[in-house]
Amino acid sequence: MNKSNIFLIGPMGAGKTTVGKRLAEARGLEFIDSDTEIEERTGVDIPLIFEKEGESGFRKRERLVIADLTQRSGIVLATGGGAVLDADSRQWLSARGFVVYLHASVDQQQHRTSRNDNRPLLQNVPDRREVLQRLFEDRDPLYREIADLVISTDGRNARQLAREIEDHIDRPATAV
Numbered sequence: 001m002n003k004s005n006i007f008l009i010g011p012m013g014a015g016k017t018t019v020g021k022r023l024a025e026a027r028g029l030e031f032i033d034s035d036t037e038i039e040e041r042t043g044v045d046i047p048l049i050f051e052k053e054g055e056s057g058f059r060k061r062e063r064l065v066i067a068d069l070t071q072r073s074g075i076v077l078a079t080g081g082g083a084v085l086d087a088d089s090r091q092w093l094s095a096r097g098f099v100v101y102l103h104a105s106v107d108q109q110q111h112r113t114s115r116n117d118n119r120p121l122l123q124n125v126p127d128r129r130e131v132l133q134r135l136f137e138d139r140d141p142l143y144r145e146i147a148d149l150v151i152s153t154d155g156r157n158a159r160q161l162a163r164e165i166e167d168h169i170d171r172p173a174t175a176v
């Protein structure tokens with residue numbers, strides 16, 4: 001396993017992008033966000049990719065980006081909330097870095113995603129909370145399947161969370 005890589009997984013609004021930036025800065029690692037990488041490669045934003053190619057088109061692009069980025073070393077990678085849906089992506093993330101699941105309650109997810117309109121899965125839906133709840137039920141087992149560390153983000157700010165992750169990574173392994 002490439003222990004210099006840190007991969008952040010978890011639902012929309014968990015704070016993967018925000019915490020990832022802080023963590024990378026604190027550890028002198030390069031920060032990469034898979035959504036930003038997809039936007040740079042395609043030259044268009046995520047909502048337009050969903051509009052033109054549907055979710056399946058976006059997932060294909062996301063899979064390619066995860067395949068590539070996980071081969072690097074010395075990075076903090078913030079993934080998109082659905083990156084774990086692909087079995088190969090889960091395997092790459094698990095094998096090539098330290099995987100942190102940023103957990104957030106559905107209430108917190110809803111609050112933290114309320115101001116942005118750049119998440120197509122939450123646009124034009126009658127009940128955003130219901131969507132977030134369903135996604136959480138589908139995906140929580142997948143996040144847990146590959147997590148080396150699960151951190152609850154509710155009521156904690158990004159700086160505290162970055163420090164908590166660092167503490168875990170730097171903690172000496174317990175002797176058996």
Ligand SMILES: Nc1ncnc2c1ncn2[C@@H]1O[C@H](COP(=O)(O)OP(=O)(O)O)[C@@H](O)[C@H]1O
Nearest residue numbers: 011012013014015016017018019112156157158
């Ligand atoms: N720990 C936190 N506490 C409060 N607000 C947060 C926290 N983490 C992220 N946010 C805010 O929530 C929103 C979504 O965060 P973001 O990092 O984009 O989440 P993700 O990448 O997991 O979808 C942003 O407006 C961000 O400023």
Ligand SMILES: O=C(O)C1=C[C@@H](OP(=O)(O)O)[C@@H](O)[C@H](O)C1
Nearest residue numbers: 011012013035080081082119120
């Ligand atoms: O949960 C998802 O399926 C998605 C999460 C988004 O990323 P964030 O988790 O960073 O919001 C982005 O990849 C896309 O809108 C789809």
Ligand SMILES: [Mg+2]
Nearest residue numbers: 016017078079
């Ligand atoms: Mg993000």
